[in-house]
Amino acid sequence: MNLYLVRHGIAVDIGRNGVKSDADRMLSEDGIQKTGEAARGLRVLDCNPAFIIASPLVRAKETAEIMREILAPKAKLELNDGLVPGAVVEDVVACCSGRPGDIMIVGHMPDMAVIASQFITGSPDTDIVFKKAGACCIQFTASPAISTGALLWLIQPRVLRRLTD
DSSP states (O other), rough: OEEEEEEOOOOOOOTSTTOSSGOOOOBBBBHHHHHHHHHHHHHHHTTTOOOEEEOOHHHHHHHHHHHHHOOOOTTTEOOGGSSSSSOOHHHHHHHTTTSSSSSSEEEEETTTHHHHHHHHHHHHTTTOOOOOEEEEEEESSSSTTTTTOOOEEEEEEHHHHHHHH
16 A cells, blocks of 8 residues: 655644634645645656545645545545644554555644654654655555555655646
8 A cells, every 4th residue: 555645735824814823724825726736746646545634734634625636536535633733653553544545644744754754764763854745655565554664755845746747
């Protein structure tokens, strides 16, 4: 199975557009556009998850909705409280458990980098950069577990957007 880890797109700052808390930060207009372009780049890479699981924070939820609309309209979209900032690899393992097919997780930094590092190396200390709307693909021969994933690619959003040119 392939596990796609995606960082949410560009969001508005607290205090703008009536946003009063971090949890309510929505994607900015630029964030919506660039996330859509990044999703089209993922489509070029044949990214077609059966499940999209996101943090319930507004910016992650909106990113997941854009990914679903562009990549996999039939994918089951779920929000999971275990993916809020501070998520750990065990939360992602639990999200993936028993699900057939490829899975996309939409979350936050530094969580996505730490989780990717643990799946690939077993350590949280590998320096992995996820720009907003960036993504990686980790392949597993069985269910996701620490130290058992192979990094197929890590692509920043600027490159994803150029894949559609």
